[in-house]
Amino acid sequence: MDLHGFLKALARRWPTVLVCLVLAVGTALAATNLTTPVYEARTQLFVATRTGEDTAQLSQGQTFSQARVQSYAAIVPTRRVTEPVVRELKLRMTPEELASRVTAEAPLDTVLINITVRDTVPSRAAKIANAVAAGFTAVVERLERPTQLNRQPSAYEPGGPDVPDSPVSLGVTQPAVVPADPVSPRPLLNLTAGVLGGLLLGAGLVVLRETLDTTVKTSQALSECTGLPSLGSIPYDRNAPKQPLAAVTGNSGRAEAFRKLRTNLQFAQVDDRPQIIMVTSSLPGEGKTNTAVNLALSLAEAGVSTCLVDCDLRRPTVAKTFGLVEDAGLTTVLIGQSRVEEVMQRAGSRLSVLASGATPPNPTELLASARMGEVLGELATTYEAVIVDTAPLLPVADTVGLAPLTQGSLLVVRASKTSRDQVRTAAEALERVGSRILGTVFNMAATSQSDSYGSYTTYGELPAPRVSVHPKEGAGLDS
Structure with missing residues (x-):
């Protein structure tokens, strides 16, 4: 990507x-x-050596302090330092717990030791830091104080021997203060x-x-997937289920998209223009019937005498869309109970509809029969365009048997629902039976401002077709 x-x-x-x-x-x-807020208190110690005023001794003392200060920092969080602090401040924690809250560092090439204490109470953090600094100073000076061999009395007992002073001294340069803001x-x-x-x-x-998503999301991706031209991109319209006839809505983006599909289809095959066009899809719910209905309406709107045939004998919806009679239609013609002109219904001055008729038990055989080819040929002699709505390709074999009887097919693909594999499989199924795929229709595409032209009224208002209901013919679409 x-x-x-x-x-x-x-x-x-x-x-x-x-x-x-x-x-x-x-x-x-x-x-x-x-x-829980945690506060941090810091104190700083300076490590010095007790030397004379001789310059050489001062230099040696400085070197001595820098060499020892790293070791001193490691002594700070030890039990020897923290245990007296716990007793002195009467803390409700063990020396080890206190040690986990104390850190010490000695910056390189300095004789400074920075002691940091963290606690949930700011005042207690400062008290602990100062107590640790005092206790640590005492421990270091005690450790550095020279010892006398074979000395019996304690150094702290009255009358005990005088103990030499420690060669180092630690002084507080920055006492801990109560922190105002927590560090965590x-x-x-x-x-x-x-x-x-x-x-x-x-x-x-x-x-x-x-x-992971293999669905087709753009018309460009659809063309790359199938290698077929994209003849139209129908925008998504939330009102389409309630108002399936786009032409009735006048100059909406959806109606204009079907007009564009009509124009592209007319110019796509100029030298060998197909007359019987099948509209199908890979799966149910992709909008093939809606595309077939509105394409037929758009052709009729342009003055082309059109016949719309409902060949989806399993789930027919064309007659219901126009409000026409559903019981008589294609199946009654195929079994010889009536002639085409007897069951043909009008849906406008230039649009006729051949409904599916009664649902048969063997739709695949009926649609692939020689009689079906004769019916389509008869319609082609009467109308300039015959639009055939069929069942989806992948679930059933009805469309595969019908496809060779038509002169071209349109493959409808729903945006962000149909996968690339399903589209390729459907296209290959049509190619295997010799069907001429005219192109694809990308249905329910996401709209954008660049596609909408704002309002089509800027190009002049076109009168919306009038819809009337005839008692015997159902819903009529008058131009």
Whole structure:
């Protein structure tokens, strides 16, 4: 997936990114609110050596202090330092627990030791830091004090021998003060992490879904998948189920898309223009019947005498769409009970509809029969265009048997529903039986401002066709 495709995928799946962003930010805010604040108090010690005023001795003392200060820092979080602090401050924790809250570092090439203490109570953090510094100073000076061999009395007992002073001394250069703000949690940092994490998670999910999603999303991708020309892209219209006849809506984007499909179809095969055109799809629910109905209406609107034949004998809906009689139609003609002109119904001055008729037990055999070819040939002599609505290709074999009897086929593909494999399989099925695939129709495509031209009224208002209901002929579409 290139950058352009990635950006288009983000724009198409922005709700996924938004949900991930909201969840991540909510998690960050919840973590911030539920986390107990931790305060940090710092104190700093200076390590010096007791030497004379001789320059050489001062230099040696400085070198000695720098060499020892790293070792001193390691002594700070030890039990020898923390245990007296726990007793002195009467802390409700073990020396080991206190040690886990104390850190010490000695910057290189310095004689400084920085002691940091973390606690949930700011005042207690400062007290502990100062107590640790005092206790640590005493421990280091005691460790560095020279010992006398074979000394019996204790150094702290009255009358005991004088003990030499320690060669080092530690002084506090910066006592700990009560911290004003906690170091944890950090709301701004957590919020930033939540935003970045949510965006990354959303982008990752978009890439994953795009990788796993094999459906066709654009007409360009459909052309690349099948190698067939895209004759039309019908925009998604939420009102289509309630108002399936696009021509009735006048100059809507959907109606204009069918007019464009009509024009493309007329100019696509100039040298060998097909007269009997089959409209089919890979699976149910892709809008093949709606495409067939509106294509027929569009041709009739352009002055072409058109006949619409419902060859979907399993789930016929053409007659119901126009409000026509459903019981008599194609099947009654195929079994010889009536002639074509006896069951043909009008849906306008230039549009006739041959309904499916009664549902037969053997639709595949009827549609592939020689009589079916004769009926289509008879219609072709009467009408300039014959539009045939059929069953979907993949679930049943009805359309495969009917396809050789037509002069061309349109493959309807629903946006973001039909997979590339299903489209290729359907196209291959038509090619195997010698059907001439005129092109594809990309149905229920996502609309954009660039496709809508704003309002078609800028090109002049066209009067919307009048729909009237005839008692015997059903719903009529008058030009």
